[in-house]
Amino acid sequence: MAYTDPMSGPAVSDTQPIVSLRNVGKTFDSGTVALAGLDLDVRSGEFVALLGPSGCGKSTALRLIAGLSEPSSGVVETASVRDDIGFVFQEPTLMPWATVAGNISLPLELRGVPARDAATRVAAAIERVGLRSFADAHPRQLSGGMRMRASIARALVTEPKLLLMDEPFAALDEITRFKLNDDLLALWQSLRTTIVFVTHSVFESVYLAQRIVVMTPRPGLVARELTIDASHPRDARFRTSPDYAALCRATSEALHAAIGEGGA
Amino acid sequence: MTLASDRILRLLLPAIFLALSVIAWDLVVRVFDLPPYLLPGPGLVARTLVEDWGVLSAALVVTLVTTLQAFLLAAIGGVLLAILFNQSRLLEYSLYPHAVILQVTPIVAIAPLLLIYLPQQAAVLACAWIVAFFPVLANTTLGLNSVDHNLADLFRLYRATRMQVLLRLKLPAALPHILAGLRIAGGLALIGAVVAELSAGSAGAGSGLAYRIAESGYRLHIPRMFAALLLLSLTGIVIYFVLALVTHLTLRRWHESAARREA
Numbered sequence: 311m312a313y314t315d316p317m318s319g320p321a322v323s324d325t326q327p328i329v330s331l332r333n334v335g336k337t338f339d340s341g342t343v344a345l346a347g348l349d350l351d352v353r354s355g356e357f358v359a360l361l362g363p364s365g366c367g368k369s370t371a372l373r374l375i376a377g378l379s380e381p382s383s384g385v386v387e388t389a390s391v392r393d394d395i396g397f398v399f400q401e402p403t404l405m406p407w408a409t410v411a412g413n414i415s416l417p418l419e420l421r422g423v424p425a426r427d428a429a430t431r432v433a434a435a436i437e438r439v440g441l442r443s444f445a446d447a448h449p450r451q452l453s454g455g456m457r458m459r460a461s462i463a464r465a466l467v468t469e470p471k472l473l474l475m476d477e478p479f480a481a482l483d484e485i486t487r488f489k490l491n492d493d494l495l496a497l498w499q500s501l502r503t504t505i506v507f508v509t510h511s512v513f514e515s516v517y518l519a520q521r522i523v524v525m526t527p528r529p530g531l532v533a534r535e536l537t538i539d540a541s542h543p544r545d546a547r548f549r550t551s552p553d554y555a556a557l558c559r560a561t562s563e564a565l566h567a568a569i570g571e572g573g574a
Numbered sequence: 575m576t577l578a579s580d581r582i583l584r585l586l587l588p589a590i591f592l593a594l595s596v597i598a599w600d601l602v603v604r605v606f607d608l609p610p611y612l613l614p615g616p617g618l619v620a621r622t623l624v625e626d627w628g629v630l631s632a633a634l635v636v637t638l639v640t641t642l643q644a645f646l647l648a649a650i651g652g653v654l655l656a657i658l659f660n661q662s663r664l665l666e667y668s669l670y671p672h673a674v675i676l677q678v679t680p681i682v683a684i685a686p687l688l689l690i691y692l693p694q695q696a697a698v699l700a701c702a703w704i705v706a707f708f709p710v711l712a713n714t715t716l717g718l719n720s721v722d723h724n725l726a727d728l729f730r731l732y733r734a735t736r737m738q739v740l741l742r743l744k745l746p747a748a749l750p751h752i753l754a755g756l757r758i759a760g761g762l763a764l765i766g767a768v769v770a771e772l773s774a775g776s777a778g779a780g781s782g783l784a785y786r787i788a789e790s791g792y793r794l795h796i797p798r799m800f801a802a803l804l805l806l807s808l809t810g811i812v813i814y815f816v817l818a819l820v821t822h823l824t825l826r827r828w829h830e831s832a833a834r835r836e837a
Contacts, residue, residue, distance in 0.1 A: 378727050397731050403724040406828045407746045416742070420732040448828045 327351035328391050328472060328504060329375055334384035336370050344370040346529035348384070352506055357498055359519035360508045361561070363569060367530025368508045372474050375506065391472040396465030398475040402457035404449040411436065411445040414464045435467040438497065455486035466497065475507045479514070491517055492545065499542060512565060516557045517549060526568045533568030536561055614797040622797040623804065630786065634805050637767055637782035641809070644702030645763040649756055651703070652710025660718040660744065661736070677708040681766060685773035694774050702766030706759040713755030717748025750829050753821040760813040768806065
C-alpha cells in the first residue's frame with residue numbers, strides 16, 4: 311500500500327472522471343465552513359470511500375455531488391451522471407405508508423416508467439437484496455438490516471451510474487453490517503456501478519473501497535488518498551488476514567495524522 | 575389471555591360504572607322524592623324518549639344533517655386551505671392569522687350576527703363550520719410541514735414535480751395528522767351546530783335537538799330536556815367512534831399510533 315496516484319486502482323477505467331470537484335467550498339448560512347478547497351475525482355466503476363471524523367464535511371460533499379446542495383465556491387462537475395444517481399441515506403428513509411415493493415418502485419414511478427416495466431424491475435431489485443418474501447411488508451415490520459436492504463434496492467432499481475451512500479450501515483449491529491458489506495461488494499461487482507461511500511469507520515473503508523479519501527475537519531478538505539490494492543472479491547478471509555490488519559493500521563495512522571493537522 | 579382480559583375489562587368497567595351511576599340517580603330521585611321538574615328519574619327520561627320519539631327523532635335528523643354537512647365542509651375546506659398554504663407561503667402569511675382570529679373569537683358571539691346576515695339554515699351551518707374547520711387546517715398544516723427531510727431530498731434527487739411531492743409524499747405523511755384533526759372536527763361540528771341552533775332558537779326559529787332542549791326548558795318540560803340531551807350525547811359518541819374506526823383502519827398497517835405491537 312502506498313500514497314499512490316488515485317487513478318491506478320484495479321478495475322478503474324482511464325476515462326474522464328464522472329465526478330469532479332475542484333476547489334469546492336461550502337459555507338452554511340449559520341457561518342459554519344463545512345468544506346474549503348476540496349478537490350475530488352471519481353472515475354467510472356470505482357469504489358471510493360470518504361473517510362473522516364464527524365464534522366469533516368464528508369456528508370456535505372456527498373450532497374453536493376448528488377445536486378441536493380449548491381457549493382458556495384468552486385465547481386462540482388457531474389454532467390455525465392446528473393440524472394443517473396442513486397442515494398442511500400444513513401437512515402433507511404423509507405415511506406412508512408408504502409410496502410417494500412411500493413418504496414422500491416418510487417424512483418421508477420417518479421420518472422414515469424410504465425407500470426408493467428416497473429414491476430419487473432422492482433421484482434428484480436427485491437430479489438437482488440434478498441427481500442422476496444417481504445415485498446408486501448411495511449417498513450415497520452422489518453428489522454433495521456432489512457430496511458437498509460430495501461433502501462439499497464430502491465437506490466439500485468434505476469441501475470444508476472453513480473451510487474452515493476452516506477454512512478448507510480452506521481446504525482446497524484456488526485453482524486448485519488458485515489453481511490451487508492459483503493452483499494454490497496457483490497452488487498458492485500455484478501452491476502459495475504460507481505460507488506462513493508461515506509464512513510467514519512477505518513475498518514469498513516478498507517474492507518470495501520479501492521480508494522480511500524481521508525478528510526480533515528474544520529474546514530473539510532482532502533488530507534490523503536490511499537489506494538487499497540487488495541483484489542476483489544473480498545470476503546471473511548480478507549477481513550481476518552494480516553494484509554487487512556496492516557492496511558487498517560496504515561489507514562488509521564493516515565486518519566490520525568490528518569486529524570492532527572486539522573487541529574481537532 | 576392478558577390481552578383478551580384487558581379488553582374485556584376496558585369494556586366492562588365503564589359499563590359497570592354507568593349502570594351504578596344510573597342506579598344511584600334513580601335512588602336519589604326515589605329516596606328524596608324529587609318532582610320531575612327538578613330532576614326526573616332515568617325511567618321517566620327513557621319513557622319520554624319513547625313517547626316523544628316523533629318530535630325528537632325529527633330534531634335529531636335536523637341536527638345530524640347540519641353536523642355532517644359542517645363536518646364535510648370543514649374536512650374539505652381545512653385540507654384544501656392547508657394545501658394552498660403549503661404551496662404558497664405568501665397566501666399562508668396573509669390568511670393564516672385570520673383563520674386563528676376566527677377560531678379564537680367565541681362562536682356564541684358570532685352566531686347572532688351570522689343569523690342576521692344569512693338565512694337561518696346557512697347561518698347554523700356556517701357556525702358549525704367555523705368551529706370545526708380550524709383543527710383540520712391546523713393539523714393538516716402541521717402534517718404537510720413535518721415531512722422527513724431525507725425523503726424530501728430523495729424526491730428532489732429524482733426530480734419529482736410539485737404535484738408528485740404533494741400527492742406521494744406530503745399528503746400521505748400528513749395523513750395521521752389530518753385524521754387527528756378530523757377526529758376533533760367531528761366533535762366540534764356537533765358543538766357548533768348546537769351553539770348555532772341555540773342562538774337561532776332564541777331568535778324564535780329552528781327545529782334541531784338543541785332547539786328542542788331550549789324549548790323544553792322554557793316549558794319546564796325537564797324530562798324531554800334530558801331525553802334530547804341523551805340523544806345529543808349519543809350522537810357525539812357515535813361520531814367519535816366512527817372517526818376513531820376510520821383512523822384505525824387507515825393507519826393500522828403502517829403508523830405507530832394504530833399498529834398493534836406483539837410483545
